[in-house]
Amino acid sequence: MRRAMMLLVLGVLLLAACAPEPNVSAITPPYIDTGVDPEAWALIPAGVFPFGQHDHPTLIETDYEMMITTVTNEQFARYLNEALAAGVIRVGEVEVEAGEQVWIEEGVAGYYPGEPYDGYKHEEEIRAGDKLYLPLYDPGVRILFDGVQFASIPEYRNHPATMVTWFGANAYCSFYDWRLPLEVEWEKAARGTELVDGRGLPFPWGTHIERNHANFYSSFDLFEKMFGKLGNTTPVGLFNGQSYNGFETLNGASPYGLYDMAGNVWQWTGDDYPKQHYRHMRGGSFYSYEVDLRVWKFNSAGPQYYSPQVGFRCAR
Amino acid sequence: MHFIKDRFNYLFGSTRGLTLTAIAVVSIITAVWGMLSGPMVEWGIRDVVVKLLNLQMVQAEREARIIMLYHTIAMTIVAIEVYIITEILPMKRHQQTMINATITAGYLTAAVFGMAFAYWGQNFIFHGLFLLGQSLVFFAGILLATALWPWKKEYRLAPDSPYAHTKNGLDLERLAFFVMAVATLLSASWGAVTGSYWGNGHETFLAEDLIRNPFKTYLQKAIIGHLHIMLTLIAVAITLIVGRWLDFKGLLHRIAMPLMIVGTIIITFGALSVVWLEWAHTTIYVGSVGVMLAALFFVIYSWDMLIKEGTAGIRRPTFWQKIKALLSDPLRFGPGWQMVFMNFTVSGVGIFMAVKLTEIFRVWPHREERITLTGHWHILASLIATIILFYFADQSGLKGKARKWFGWTVIIMSNIAFASVTVFSMKRLFVGEAEQQNIVNWTMLLTDIGLATVLLVLAIFMAWRLIDLFKARGFWRAEYNQEIKRSAEAEIEEQRKKLKELEETLKEVEE
Numbered sequence: 001m002r003r004a005m006m007l008l009v010l011g012v013l014l015l016a017a018c019a020p021e022p023n024v025s026a027i028t029p030p031y032i033d034t035g036v037d038p039e040a041w042a043l044i045p046a047g048v049f050p051f052g053q054h055d056h057p058t059l060i061e062t063d064y065e066m067m068i069t070t071v072t073n074e075q076f077a078r079y080l081n082e083a084l085a086a087g088v089i090r091v092g093e094v095e096v097e098a099g100e101q102v103w104i105e106e107g108v109a110g111y112y113p114g115e116p117y118d119g120y121k122h123e124e125e126i127r128a129g130d131k132l133y134l135p136l137y138d139p140g141v142r143i144l145f146d147g148v149q150f151a152s153i154p155e156y157r158n159h160p161a162t163m164v165t166w167f168g169a170n171a172y173c174s175f176y177d178w179r180l181p182l183e184v185e186w187e188k189a190a191r192g193t194e195l196v197d198g199r200g201l202p203f204p205w206g207t208h209i210e211r212n213h214a215n216f217y218s219s220f221d222l223f224e225k226m227f228g229k230l231g232n233t234t235p236v237g238l239f240n241g242q243s244y245n246g247f248e249t250l251n252g253a254s255p256y257g258l259y260d261m262a263g264n265v266w267q268w269t270g271d272d273y274p275k276q277h278y279r280h281m282r283g284g285s286f287y288s289y290e291v292d293l294r295v296w297k298f299n300s301a302g303p304q305y306y307s308p309q310v311g312f313r314c315a316r
Numbered sequence: 317m318h319f320i321k322d323r324f325n326y327l328f329g330s331t332r333g334l335t336l337t338a339i340a341v342v343s344i345i346t347a348v349w350g351m352l353s354g355p356m357v358e359w360g361i362r363d364v365v366v367k368l369l370n371l372q373m374v375q376a377e378r379e380a381r382i383i384m385l386y387h388t389i390a391m392t393i394v395a396i397e398v399y400i401i402t403e404i405l406p407m408k409r410h411q412q413t414m415i416n417a418t419i420t421a422g423y424l425t426a427a428v429f430g431m432a433f434a435y436w437g438q439n440f441i442f443h444g445l446f447l448l449g450q451s452l453v454f455f456a457g458i459l460l461a462t463a464l465w466p467w468k469k470e471y472r473l474a475p476d477s478p479y480a481h482t483k484n485g486l487d488l489e490r491l492a493f494f495v496m497a498v499a500t501l502l503s504a505s506w507g508a509v510t511g512s513y514w515g516n517g518h519e520t521f522l523a524e525d526l527i528r529n530p531f532k533t534y535l536q537k538a539i540i541g542h543l544h545i546m547l548t549l550i551a552v553a554i555t556l557i558v559g560r561w562l563d564f565k566g567l568l569h570r571i572a573m574p575l576m577i578v579g580t581i582i583i584t585f586g587a588l589s590v591v592w593l594e595w596a597h598t599t600i601y602v603g604s605v606g607v608m609l610a611a612l613f614f615v616i617y618s619w620d621m622l623i624k625e626g627t628a629g630i631r632r633p634t635f636w637q638k639i640k641a642l643l644s645d646p647l648r649f650g651p652g653w654q655m656v657f658m659n660f661t662v663s664g665v666g667i668f669m670a671v672k673l674t675e676i677f678r679v680w681p682h683r684e685e686r687i688t689l690t691g692h693w694h695i696l697a698s699l700i701a702t703i704i705l706f707y708f709a710d711q712s713g714l715k716g717k718a719r720k721w722f723g724w725t726v727i728i729m730s731n732i733a734f735a736s737v738t739v740f741s742m743k744r745l746f747v748g749e750a751e752q753q754n755i756v757n758w759t760m761l762l763t764d765i766g767l768a769t770v771l772l773v774l775a776i777f778m779a780w781r782l783i784d785l786f787k788a789r790g791f792w793r794a795e796y797n798q799e800i801k802r803s804a805e806a807e808i809e810e811q812r813k814k815l816k817e818l819e820e821t822l823k824e825v826e827e
Contacts, residue, residue, distance in 0.1 A: 053376055054519050099674040120530060122674060140750035202375035218358040230753050275530045278682070289357075292683070294375055300528055301681040308750050 028155045036237025041065040042256045049193045050200030053296045067313040069236035073152035076161035080150040107135040120275035133168030140308035158235040160265040160311035166279040166303035169268045169312035180270030181315035190295040192255030202294045204254035204261040214263030222247040231286040262293040265311035285309035331403040332795045338396045380520045384434035388427045395423040411463040422452025461497040466490040478565040480573035488573035499584040507542035524686045537591045545587035558651040572613040579606020615652040646723025650706040662696045691741040695734045733766025
């Protein structure tokens with residue numbers, strides 16, 4: 001009897017795990033207007049700030065601006081239409097090269113001039129040629145192409161543009177004469193210059209993290225209820241202190257007023273590190289534990305990488 | 317008063333008691349600090365524990381806290397292995413007492429003050445005491461190496477001994493223990509010297525965070541070498557211990573011991589030479605082959621022994637009778653099985669990663685590679701812990717159904733958990749990010765169930781040992797008396813030898 005009970009309990013637990021999880025790409029979330037303007041920029045003044053986990057005083061010599069939110073699907077779709085009209089991108093098959101792997105993908109591509117290659121151990125070789133910007137037929141893609149025009153899935157129009165490779169993010173910023181922020185610029189914009197007990201801020205808003213500060217793994221945001229524990233992107237600037245259908249957010253803005261500098265999506269940065277060429281991402285994502293939301297943490301991948309949890313913003 | 321004195325003497329004055337105390341220390345640390353991560357965070361338990369214990373969780377100090385935690389657990393595990401070694405290998409009684417006393421003072425000081433420094437404010441007096449504790453553990457290691465010195469006359473084996481030995485009787489198993497101890501001391505020095513630069517040009521880091529950085533400093537490389545070799549040597553030690561426990565001998569023992577000795581030397585050199593040698597990894601692979609072959613021979617021997625034992629009364633046992641015999645005692649089957657299982661979840665994964673690094677793993681984002689790295693060494697550490705538990709449960713006299721339930725639960729549930737962690741860490745091989753929810757939920761649930769059950773079984777076992785301590789004629793008393801008897805006999809034997817030597821000296825002088 002006892003054995004049967006134990007087996008029953010184990011069975012129930014396993015069945016609970018078998019319960020069909022929502023298919024993320026099949027659900028459309030409600031559109032939520034956060035009131036935050038994705039076209040806005042924030043000024044980050046020149047000066048010294050504590051850089052990295054060990055707070056090295058680091059000087060940035062000039063003022064610069066960064067987008068206050070990550071680029072949205074609507075903005076990226078608009079860019080794709082303009083770039084297609086200008087003839088700087090194409091739609092079709094593109095050869096993707098990563099490590100020793102080469103494969104063909106259907107997507108948006110554009111030219112990239114390549115990078116110096118030193119033949120260093122494990123170095124990624126980035127050759128000149130057409131590079132993938134955005135795959136078109138991955139379940140994670142939120143931008144549709146009808147053969148003529150690109151458009152965001154309406155409900156996702158103010159969500160971060162994801163599934164964009166570093167090449168695509170770089171091309172977006174360059175198209176408008178902007179650039180991807182360097183890691184050091186990104187971090188200063190995220191944490192500012194304030195010191196608390198002799199240390200720089202670990203999160204854009206302060207020293208501690210609550211579940212409704214940002215969109216991260218198991219943060220129980222209103223989209224997690226819909227998409228399961230792994231969650232999904234949330235509209236840019238959602239965590240601004242407002243309440244949405246009973247879901248109260250705390251203001252997660254950085255000292256310079258940038259939103260989503262922790263959580264929601266990892267963000268590509270612009271540095272090209274010699275002898276490796278991996279591109280660093282900052283900020284953590286909806287799939288990250290809170291430790292990866294600390295401002296100095298980074299993720300990295302080859303510039304051909306795309307993911308439902310990676311987006312970007314530009315600097316100028 | 318006698319009640320407390322007797323128990324204290326058992327827990328801190330006998331090898332079994334010391335081992336039990338150390339297992340209790342690891343269990344408590346695991347139970348409390350295990351509540352700070354994984355599902356405990358999701359369920360809000362972490363926040364309650366942090367408030368309840370007034371833990372100071374400064375975000376920038378997380379990596380340093382984890383390093384202190386790893387060291388605390390590692391010191392305690394090393395102490396457990398040392399207790400067992402001093403019990404199972406012949407050495408002088410005073411050496412055993414000295415080693416055990418020193419390492420006990422060391423690991424407890426390191427654990428208490430290390431954790432206090434890490435989690436209750438950075439009081440540098442605590443940090444100093446943490447270093448003092450580690451130094452005592454190191455000193456105990458020197459005493460152990462001295463006690464293990466295999467070239468002493470009294471430790472030579474007879475020419476017809478079934479255990480590996482040289483022509484002049486040098487006990488190769490003892491030599492393997494000695495080499496392991498010396499290699500551990502060298503590797504600990506490696507970490508200590510590097511650690512001394514902490515705050516003086518060297519910053520705290522977790523190795524998995526640096527994996528893709530092509531420019532690592534010598535200090536960073538030294539730490540990476542140190543942490544890998546220390547875990548490897550802990551694994552070598554437990555392999556030798558279980559070999560001794562299950563009376564590994566005969567032809568396979570004679571082949572295994574030289575392989576273990578040479579493998580340990582090469583692998584230690586390889587791991588430490590990461591600092592300056594480009595081809596250090598090749599050396600590590602060569603050393604690993606030796607160590608792993610030795611472990612394989614132990615597995616073959618121990619399983620063959622179990623089969624022979626279980627089918628002793630049967631003239632021509634069938635395949636199923638042999639399997640039944642093999643599986644009849646999970647505690648003695650477990651060590652070998654966990655070593656085999658390790659190949660699928662640790663060595664196999666490691667080799668696969670090395671072979672397919674640029675083709676697969678470097679195509680994934682760093683975070684995925686990091687999960688695989690941390691996953692596979694956590695599994696190795698936990699497998700070692702389960703083998704220690706098999707040994708200690710057996711020595712605790714666990715019998716009948718309790719023995720079977722304990723053994724099989726630990727084997728099955730730990731294997732489910734570690735297999736799930738491996739699938740989770742390798743999920744990108746077969747599922748894309750947009751479609752991974754099911755596999756993530758499944759593997760995480762199975763991991764949590766597996767680990768929780770193993771910890772529950774451990775808790776029950778420890779509760780049993782705790783309750784036993786309250787009994788006047790409990791198991792602890794029998795263990796204690798047995799040890800006193802063994803010690804007394806050993807002491808008498810030593811004194812007899814000494815007396816004989818003195819008499820001979822007197823004779824020489826008189827002549």
